[in-house]
Amino acid sequence: MNKKLLAVAIAGTLASPMAIADVAVSGSIRVQLQGQQQAAGGTHFQVVDGTSRLRFKASEDLGNGSSAFANYEFRVDAGQGSLVTGNTQRVTEVGIKGGFGRLGMGSQWSTLWGAVGNHIDLSNVYGGGAYLGQYRMNHSIKYSTTMGAMGLSVDAQMDKDATDDVDRSTIGLTGSMGAIGYGVAWQNRAASGDYTGVGVGVKMGDLKVNAAWEDVDGVDTSTNVNIGRIAGVLLAYGKKD
Numbered sequence: 001m002n003k004k005l006l007a008v009a010i011a012g013t014l015a016s017p018m019a020i021a022d023v024a025v026s027g028s029i030r031v032q033l034q035g036q037q038q039a040a041g042g043t044h045f046q047v048v049d050g051t052s053r054l055r056f057k058a059s060e061d062l063g064n065g066s067s068a069f070a071n072y073e074f075r076v077d078a079g080q081g082s083l084v085t086g087n088t089q090r091v092t093e094v095g096i097k098g099g100f101g102r103l104g105m106g107s108q109w110s111t112l113w114g115a116v117g118n119h120i121d122l123s124n125v126y127g128g129g130a131y132l133g134q135y136r137m138n139h140s141i142k143y144s145t146t147m148g149a150m151g152l153s154v155d156a157q158m159d160k161d162a163t164d165d166v167d168r169s170t171i172g173l174t175g176s177m178g179a180i181g182y183g184v185a186w187q188n189r190a191a192s193g194d195y196t197g198v199g200v201g202v203k204m205g206d207l208k209v210n211a212a213w214e215d216v217d218g219v220d221t222s223t224n225v226n227i228g229r230i231a232g233v234l235l236a237y238g239k240k241d
């Protein structure tokens with residue numbers, strides 16, 4: 001099969017409806033009691049949602065070690081008991097994977113998050129205030145693979161505006177050396193400065209220390225450190241300059 005036919009075959013797999021053989025339903029209900037200090041004094045307590053979600057995952061064996069997959073995730077407000085609509089940027093993707101790697105399209109976890117962001121926002125609730133990258137990237141295509149102990153990921157975001165075909169393009173590398181995990185990423189941004197980031201994590205028994213540095217040309221630089229969990233407590237520090 002030549003390259004042109006292969007491209008057509010991949011596009012057909014991604015675009016065509018799949019007769020899904022295996023479907024799994026999962027998700028999480030995250031409710032928290034939150035206290036907010038009021039300007040007039042005192043603290044107001046409320047029961048709020050902590051980004052709950054409902055998830056459907058499906059796969060179909062294509063033979064020769066390859067499979068098609070689809071993930072569909074909904075944002076749920078567990079405090080209110082309702083679905084959250086609008087641009088919630090949950091994971092909604094379809095693609096194929098096999099010995100060649102993984103290729104997906106839709107709203108996906110970004111390369112920046114996989115390489116650098118997961119060293120910054122470990123709580124997924126209160127941390128990450130200084131994170132300069134994307135969590136999930138909508139209108140995107142992403143390819144990832146492994147090369148021994150190293151992982152490679154590239155993605156491109158192509159949204160519906162008419163100004164640029166590719167709004168962001170990213171390359172990231174991840175890997176580990178014993179108890180040390182690391183990630184580096186670079187992103188070209190059509191509308192602002194380019195992004196560069198480095199993240200490192202060290203595990204020492206039950207204690208893990210993560211640190212990351214990020215820079216967006218002409219915009220911001222951030223430094224982030226996470227220590228935890230100590231007796232279930234995560235200590236997080238982040239600063240933008």
